[in-house]
Structure formats: C-alpha cells, structure tokens
Amino acid sequence: MQYTWKIGGEAGFGIMTTGLLFSKIATRRGYNIFDFVEYPSLIRGGHNAYEVTISDDTVSSLKKEIDVLVCLNKETFDTHKNRCAPKAKIIFDPEVFTPEGDIIPIPVTFTAILKELQGQVIMKNIIALGSSLAIMGADLIEMNSLLATQFGRKGEAIILLNQQFAQKGFDVVLSTSQEHISPMLTKKESPKKMVVTGNEAFAYGAVAADCRFYSAYPMTPSSGVLTSVAAWGKKTGMVVRHAEDEIAVINSALGASFAGVRSSVGTSGGGFALMVEALSMSGITELPIVVFISQRPGPATGMPTWTEQAELLFAIHGGHGEFPKIVLAPGDHQEMVELTLQAFDLADIYQLPVIVMSDMLLSESHRSIPYDEIQAKIKKYIPNRGKLVSSADESYKRYLMTDDGVSPRLVPGGVKTFYQANSYEHLEDGHTTESDVERIKQVDKRARKIKTYLSNHFIIPTTIGDIQKAQTVFVGWGSTKGVANEAVKKAKEMRKDVAYIHFSYLYPLDKNKIKTLFSDSSKQYILVENNSEGQLGKLLQMEVGISFENKILRYDGRPLAVEQFIEKI
Amino acid sequence: MSTLQDFAGYKPTWCPGCGNWGIGVALRMAFVEMGMSPSSVMISFGIGCSGNMNDFINAYGMHGLHGRAIATAVGMKLANHTMPVCAVVGDGDCYGEGGNHFLHACRGNHDIKVIIHDNRVYGLTTGQVAPTAEKGQKSKSTPSGIIEVPVDPIALAITQGATFVAQTFAGDTKHMAETIKKAFEHTGFAIVNVLQPCVTFDKKSTYQYYMKHVYKLDTSYNPGDKIAALEKAFEVAQEKYPLGVIYQSSRKAYHEEAVANVNTSLIAQPRFQDFDILAEEFV
Numbered sequence: 001m002q003y004t005w006k007i008g009g010e011a012g013f014g015i016m017t018t019g020l021l022f023s024k025i026a027t028r029r030g031y032n033i034f035d036f037v038e039y040p041s042l043i044r045g046g047h048n049a050y051e052v053t054i055s056d057d058t059v060s061s062l063k064k065e066i067d068v069l070v071c072l073n074k075e076t077f078d079t080h081k082n083r084c085a086p087k088a089k090i091i092f093d094p095e096v097f098t099p100e101g102d103i104i105p106i107p108v109t110f111t112a113i114l115k116e117l118q119g120q121v122i123m124k125n126i127i128a129l130g131s132s133l134a135i136m137g138a139d140l141i142e143m144n145s146l147l148a149t150q151f152g153r154k155g156e157a158i159i160l161l162n163q164q165f166a167q168k169g170f171d172v173v174l175s176t177s178q179e180h181i182s183p184m185l186t187k188k189e190s191p192k193k194m195v196v197t198g199n200e201a202f203a204y205g206a207v208a209a210d211c212r213f214y215s216a217y218p219m220t221p222s223s224g225v226l227t228s229v230a231a232w233g234k235k236t237g238m239v240v241r242h243a244e245d246e247i248a249v250i251n252s253a254l255g256a257s258f259a260g261v262r263s264s265v266g267t268s269g270g271g272f273a274l275m276v277e278a279l280s281m282s283g284i285t286e287l288p289i290v291v292f293i294s295q296r297p298g299p300a301t302g303m304p305t306w307t308e309q310a311e312l313l314f315a316i317h318g319g320h321g322e323f324p325k326i327v328l329a330p331g332d333h334q335e336m337v338e339l340t341l342q343a344f345d346l347a348d349i350y351q352l353p354v355i356v357m358s359d360m361l362l363s364e365s366h367r368s369i370p371y372d373e374i375q376a377k378i379k380k381y382i383p384n385r386g387k388l389v390s391s392a393d394e395s396y397k398r399y400l401m402t403d404d405g406v407s408p409r410l411v412p413g414g415v416k417t418f419y420q421a422n423s424y425e426h427l428e429d430g431h432t433t434e435s436d437v438e439r440i441k442q443v444d445k446r447a448r449k450i451k452t453y454l455s456n457h458f459i460i461p462t463t464i465g466d467i468q469k470a471q472t473v474f475v476g477w478g479s480t481k482g483v484a485n486e487a488v489k490k491a492k493e494m495r496k497d498v499a500y501i502h503f504s505y506l507y508p509l510d511k512n513k514i515k516t517l518f519s520d521s522s523k524q525y526i527l528v529e530n531n532s533e534g535q536l537g538k539l540l541q542m543e544v545g546i547s548f549e550n551k552i553l554r555y556d557g558r559p560l561a562v563e564q565f566i567e568k569i
Numbered sequence: 570m571s572t573l574q575d576f577a578g579y580k581p582t583w584c585p586g587c588g589n590w591g592i593g594v595a596l597r598m599a600f601v602e603m604g605m606s607p608s609s610v611m612i613s614f615g616i617g618c619s620g621n622m623n624d625f626i627n628a629y630g631m632h633g634l635h636g637r638a639i640a641t642a643v644g645m646k647l648a649n650h651t652m653p654v655c656a657v658v659g660d661g662d663c664y665g666e667g668g669n670h671f672l673h674a675c676r677g678n679h680d681i682k683v684i685i686h687d688n689r690v691y692g693l694t695t696g697q698v699a700p701t702a703e704k705g706q707k708s709k710s711t712p713s714g715i716i717e718v719p720v721d722p723i724a725l726a727i728t729q730g731a732t733f734v735a736q737t738f739a740g741d742t743k744h745m746a747e748t749i750k751k752a753f754e755h756t757g758f759a760i761v762n763v764l765q766p767c768v769t770f771d772k773k774s775t776y777q778y779y780m781k782h783v784y785k786l787d788t789s790y791n792p793g794d795k796i797a798a799l800e801k802a803f804e805v806a807q808e809k810y811p812l813g814v815i816y817q818s819s820r821k822a823y824h825e826e827a828v829a830n831v832n833t834s835l836i837a838q839p840r841f842q843d844f845d846i847l848a849e850e851f852v
Contacts, residue, residue: 028852204844244669258641278637419630420630422630
C-alpha cells in the first residue's frame with residue numbers, strides 16, 4: 001500500500017518544517033517515505049507545498065494521486081484538487097472556504113483553535129499535523145516526542161504549548177469526523193531508519209569520508225550541504241568556509257588539498273561554471289577534489305527551485321584542455337552516502353577531480369534509509385588515500401612517470417625536500433617545461449590514470465527488473481532511478497516485463513562493457529532523462545556508438561512521473 | 570641552517586634589470602634570516618612575471634591560476650596553519666583578476682603574507698596597463714590612455730581590514746627583506762606592496778623616478794594610527810610613496826577562529842568518528 005499526504009499554504013509559514021515532521025513521524029511508525037517540496041524562489045508569499053508518499057514497501061518516487069490534502073489556504077485546494085484521489089480526505093478551515101467535489105471534507109476549526117489558545121498563525125501547522133495523524137489512524141506519541149526534541153532548547157512551556165495544539169487538532173477530528181478515520185498509519189514493527197535529503201546524504205558521506213575542508217557559496221539547490229556541514233563543524237572539526245565566490249571556493253579547496261587534507265566544494269550549474277578553470281587546474285596539478293553539483297533548470301538563473309538533469313555533458317566536459325576526471329551520479333539517498341565515500345577515495349587514488357552529480361529532486365527530497373546498514377558501512381570504511389606519502393628524500397619527483405599514471409604525492413612539510421604543484425605543463429620534478437617530449441610524457445601519464453580506473457574501479461550500470469525477459473528497457477541516470485524503480489514495479493503489477501538500466505558511474509565509460517548491455521536488437525531501449533536534449537543518449541552515442549530512437553524527456557522543471565513510463569509500454 | 574643557495578631554484582628568465590631579481594633575492598634573504606628552509610614554507614604563486622618565480626625559488630609551491638593565488642593560499646593555511654604561507658603575485662593578479670579575493674582576504678585576516686609586484690603593467694603579455702597604472706597611461710590595450718584612475722592598494726587594504734600593510738621598493742633589497750620579515754612576524758593578513766619598475770614596458774615609473782619619489786617612514790611614525798595611515802596612502806596623489814610599515818593592528822587571524830583545535834593543524838587532528846551523534850538528528 002501507498003498513500004500520499006500533502007500540505008500546502010503560503011510561503012514563509014513553516015510548511016517545510018511541518019512536512020519533514022510528518023516524514024519523521026511516518027518513518028518512526030514503521031513506514032518508508034519519499035517526499036518532495038514545491039516552493040517558488042521567494043521567502044515570503046507565493047505557494048508552498050510539501051508532499052509525502054508513505055509505503056509499507058520501499059518507495060522512491062511520488063505517487064500520482066493525493067489521499068490526504070491539508071489546505072492551510074484555499075489556493076492549496078484549487079492548485080492540487082486535480083491530483084486528488086476519489087474520496088480523498090481534505091483537511092480545511094470551514095471559516096476560510098469549503099471544498100467541493102468527489103472528496104471527503106474534514107473540517108478543522110483552525111481559526112477558532114488559534115483564538116482559544118492564543119496561538120500564532122504558524123501554529124496552524126501543528127494543528128494540521130495533529131488532525132492528519134487522527135484521520136490516518138495514528139496516535140500522537142511520535143509527534144510529541146519529536147516536538148520535545150525540536151523545541152527542547154526553548155523550554156518545557158513551549159514544548160507543552162505545541163503539544164497542546166497538536167492535541168486540539170487531533171481531538172477535533174476524533175469528535176467531528178470519527179467515521180472517516182482510516183488505518184493508513186497504523187504502527188508497524190520495522191528496523192530503525194534515517195530520514196535524509198540527498199544533500200544531507202552527501203554531507204554525511206563527506207564527514208564519514210574524513211573530508212576536512214568544505215567550501216561553498218550558497219546556491220539553490222546545493223546549499224543544504226553547506227548548511228549541514230557548517231552546523232556540524234564544531235563537532236566534526238571540519239573547516240567549513242562560505243567564501244566570497246565560487247572561484248575562491250574551489251581555489252581555496254585546491255590549496256587545502258595541496259596541503260594534504262581531503263577537500264570538497266558544492267554548487268549548482270551556475271557556480272560550477274565559475275569553477276571550471278580551477279577544475280582544469282586540478283587536472284594538471286593532479287590535486288584531488290570532490291565537486292558536488294546539484295542541478296536545477298538552466299540556462300543562466302533558470303528556475304532555481306525546480307529540478308532538471310541538464311548538466312551532465314557540462315560536468316563531463318567542464319574545464320579547458322584535456323585531463324582526466326571522474327563523474328558519478330548517485331541514483332538515490334543511500335547510494336549518495338555510498339558513492340560519496342567512494343568519490344573521496346577515487347579522488348585520492350587517481351589524484352584528479354571527482355564530480356558527484358545530484359539535482360533538486362534528489363538534493364531536497366527526503367527518503368527513509370536503513371540506519372544500521374548505513375552505520376555499519378560507515379564504521380567499516382577506512383579512507384583510501386592512494387599514493388599520499390608524508391615523507392620522501394631528495395630524489396622525490398612529484399610527477400614521476402609510473403605505469404598506472406599515478407605518482408606518489410608528498411604532503412608539504414616533509415623535510416629534506418620540496419616540490420611545486422604546477423598549473424603549467426611540467427617536468428617530473430614539477431618545474432615548468434615547454435619541451436615537446438616532456439609534454440607528451442605528462443599528457444600520456446595523466447591519461448593512463450583513466451585506463452587504470454576503468455580496469456580497477458569502474459562499475460557497469462545496474463539493472464532493475466528482469467533484463468532477460470524484458471522487451472522494453474528504460475535507460476537513465478541519477479535521480480531517475482527512483483521513478484524508474486516505481487515504474488518497473490507498476491509494470492509488473494500490469495504483468496508487463498520491463499527493465500531499467502541505471503548509470504551511476506557516468507564518466508569515463510568502458511566502451512566494450514557498456515556495448516554488451518545494449519546488444520539485444522529485439523529489445524526496445526528507451527532513454528529517460530529530466531532534460532530536453534537527452535544528454536546521456538548523446539554521451540552514449542559519442543563514447544559507445546549507440547543511439548536511441550525512443551526517448552522520454554521531461555524539462556518543465558518537474559520530476560519524471562511513473563505514468564510517462566507506463567505510456568510507453 | 571639554510572643558505573641563500575638552498576632557496577635558489579632555476580636561473581631566472583626575467584629581463585636584465587627587472588625588479589623581480591631584487592624581490593627574489595630579498596624573499597630568499599628574509600627566509601634565511603628567519604631560519605626557514607625550503608621544506609618549511611608554502612608559497613602560492615599567481616600568473617605573470619612575478620608568478621614565474623615558482624621555478625626560481627625552492628619551497629613547497631603551488632603555481633596556480635591568474636588572480637587566484639590568495640584564494641589558494643587561504644586553503645593552504647587553513648589545512649596546515651603550522652607552516653608559514655606566502656603568496657607571490659603581481660598587480661594585475663592581485664588587484665585586477667583577483668581583486669575580489671584580495672578584498673575578502675583583508676576582511677578575513679587570513680594569516681598569509683602577500684608579496685605584490687606592483688610594476689603598473691602586464692609584463693608577461695607585453696605591457697598592457699595594470700590596475701595600478703596612472704590615469705592616461707598609453708599601452709597596447711589603451712592606445713588613447715587608460716580611462717580609469719589607479720587602484721590605491723594601500724588605502725584599499727587598510728579600509729578592508731588588513732592588519733599589516735607595508736610598502737617597499739624593488740631598488741632597495743635590504744629594505745625589502747626587512748619589510749618581508751616584519752610581514753612574516755605579524756600574525757594575520759599582511760600585504761607588502763613592492764614598487765617595481767618594468768624596465769621593458771614602462772618608461773615612466775623607472776628606478777630613477779621612484780628614487781626621486783619614495784621616502785622611508787621614520788621612527789616617529791605610528792603605524793597603529795589608522796587615519797594617519799590613510800593619509801600616508803593618499804600621498805600617492807602627490808606622487809609621494811612612503812616606504813615601511815604603513816599600518817599595523819592586531820586581530821585574531823582567520824584560522825584561529827576557524828580551526829577547532831588551534832594547537833594542532835587541521836591535517837594533524839584525529840579523524841572524527843562519532844557518526845552516531847550526527848545520525849540521530851535524522852531519526
């Protein structure tokens with residue numbers, strides 16, 4: 001079973017906090033959740049909405065129909081009524097408006113409760129949560145405990161006040177809508193889970209990977225990473241620096257990387273555009289760095305608070321000149337933690353930039369992920385710093401020729417010797433050169449790292465569904481994995497055999513290994529991307545020589561929907 | 570104990586008579602006199618004739634991007650604040666392409682020493698005007714004369730929060746070395762603006778010109794007086810160039826506030842592994 005709960009209201013009135021609270025409550029009650037927030041690029045005014053899909057199975061995408069809609073204003077109902085399931089429960093304030101249609105009205109006297117308890121408008125959220133839990137057959141145990149944590153620092157009185165509002169909302173439903181209560185959130189036994197966004201998953205992964213320097217300039221939808229690592233800074237010891245611009249961000253991170261600490265930066269497409277000169281420097285100086293890009297619809301300022309996957313080719317080609325880099329794109333929140341750990345290792349092992357791609361959908365949506373499994377993975381993880389050394393003798397050469405293309409990297413400060421990391425072409429010892437022979441040696445050395453990577457660390461795409469039986473095979477990357485997962489499930493319910501090929505290791509690609517995945521000419525391969533040009537398709541055409549006749553491309557700023565897949569079957 | 574020779578890298582490719590020669594020697598002298606070795610200092614180089622010093626001086630160096638040497642140095646210092654960090658940059662590098670970094674590094678009081686080669690031209694790209702060029706100066710990029718008035722680096726640094734602002738002259742190696750040493754002894758953001766003739770592309774700001782217009786601040790001058798310091802900075806309008814420490818004040822350096830345990834460098838701190846306490850926030 002899956003249900004979708006949605007709340008909407010005016011921006012600036014706590015919709016986001018309330019949505020997250022609901023996600024945590026549902027998770028604590030034993031369910032899996034996936035949520036998504038809709039908000040304009042404004043702080044006040046405009047319409048905010050937050051929806052949570054809960055499931056007793058895994059859930060990785062939103063559901064088409066809304067089952068419970070909380071309308072903190074009339075606009076919420078007008079905007080979302082078309083998505084409401086037949087007999088959806090609509091929570092509303094009868095003093096404000098009355099919803100009509102094939103719905104079940106659940107009147108909650110918000111205005112009267114606020115008056116009675118002398119609460120501020122923002123308390124409507126808490127009332128709404130109490131009412132939602134009542135109508136979905138839950139109790140207030142988890143909510144009360146979460147309120148106690150959330151307002152703990154503000155003191156017992158504030159906690160009690162909030163709990164009182166929750167109780168009021170709960171009681172109103174019990175007394176006036178008893179007959180409409182259905183068991184959507186009955187308490188279930190389930191292993192402990194964490195509710196994280198993609199941004200938090202990256203931030204958590206970075207801490208676990210022993211990243212000690214993170215720099216960023218705030219840019220939606222990547223800013224959540226900066227906020228998280230900054231909030232943890234006192235505990236973790238990570239130096240987190242909000243620099244003057246993205247150019248300073250990446251150049252300072254490369255300075256820190258040179259000095260020997262794991263370093264990372266995060267941004268969206270526009271900020272990445274400012275970073276590419278330094279990305280190229282990371283290539284020639286062979287300094288490790290992890291670059292987190294959370295995409296949003298461009299070009300230029302585009303649609304800052306919506307989602308798109310239109311920076312794949314930009315990331316892959318970002319930077320002037322020819323140099324190796326690795327591009328990874330986690331498909332979901334758990335993979336974000338795992339690939340972030342891997343990204344820091346790969347950056348150190350191959351001494352190059354590793355780009356971790358996200359998008360607004362993955363970055364800002366929450367998902368419940370298994371607590372113990374993540375903790376076990378993180379505790380087992382030991383950073384692999386590759387050929388980093390802390391001492392060397394006078395014969396040390398920073399850019400020494402090696403078979404695998406990787407040279408020992410000395411942490412500055414080691415006595416008896418010294419070297420320079422040089423953005424000019426250089427000799428093995430780091431000094432500048434314009435020699436044709438030395439130039440070719442260094443270009444080839446750097447390129448050898450890619451060969452080594454492809455044989456040692458490249459991982460072929462994963463498949464979801466039965467690829468042998470499937471006649472229709474969807475192909476995608478990044479956050480598309482979530483919706484594709486749901487589409488394959490849905491197709492199975494419809495007794496259709498479909499599968500999905502998912503790319504997480506996007507660049508460089510092993511041509512031969514990829515080609516065999518597409519060798520069955522009786523199958524129909526359909527490219528699915530959240531952009532207008534089919535960038536993964538272009539990449540596969542260029543790197544592997546395969547092309548797609550059939551494509552699902554969405555570029556209205558909204559996430560791909562299961563129905564778009566089903567239409568193609 | 571290191572010697573001048575220990576710091577000597579490749580033979581410089583600077584033009585004969587270029588002020589860079591003197592600056593290079595002064596920097597090495599300062600390092601030797603401070604008891605440093607090539608293994609004990611990190612230098613971030615910009616791009617230009619000045620940045621080319623990367624091959625001519627021995628140290629842990631990073632020859633980065635044009636305009637970005639200060640940003641790079643900021644990262645170096647935060648990662649390992651137990652090593653002295655220096656940025657060797659030009660006027661175009663520091664006040665043009667990297668102007669934003671300069672401004673904010675002043676505010677942040679990062680403990681880095683910035684040696685600016687101020688020769689009023691872009692030497693390496695054959696003599697176009699720099700941000701410090703006098704209004705009206707003609708060059709290949711400004712055949713009718715530059716329209717902008719020059720940047721006033723000293724006033725800019727003082728007003729934006731730098732805690733050590735000094736000026737010296739490429740024709741006086743001893744004064745340069747002394748000034749650089751004082752910059753290194755200071756904790757915080759220190760700039761040393763070196764007035765430097767470009768013998769190839771600038772026929773006005775020559776050694777003779779500067780020798781006529783520079784003067785040394787004497788012991789009666791108080792570098793702690795911010796207003797007096799600004800007045801000194803403004804003397805550039807009368808073509809008077811004070812040499813010495815023009816302004817100095819004391820404020821916590823950036824790393825002293827940003828690094829959790831300031832007694833240990835970031836790189837030497839133990840790995841954080843208390844992952845559970847963070848994870849509980851997500852339950």
